[in-house]
Amino acid sequence: MTNEEIANVYLFLDIAIKNLLFDMKCVCDGPIKIKGHYVQYIECLLSKARAEMRDIKKEMYQRKIQVVYIGEDHMFTKYKFILAGYEYEHSYLKSVIKQNVEHVINNL
Secondary structure: OOHHHHHHHHHHHHHHHHHHHHHHHHHHHOOOOOOHHHHHHHHHHHHHHHHHHHHHHHHHHHHOEEEEEEEEOOOEEEEEEEEOOEEEEEEEEHHHHHHHHHHHHHOO
């Protein structure tokens, strides 16, 4: 994988973990009567995502890769990629982020 691909995987996996944690909170706090199966399923996904995140973070540390959130507007979210000393900004359409996060969650 290239440095940019690793940075992208990290970015989308990080957002996927945050979304799964939010979903877990909604299930636990929501009006669902039988929560056990939903909680187990989300915990399983979180476990797989965290394991993958550990591997990605090790690779990022070795290759000196960083991803920094800059900000967002109505349609775009901006991140700064630091790839082995080279820095550049990358803007993502929010819909593209959503599609990639769904893809990551489906592949866990």
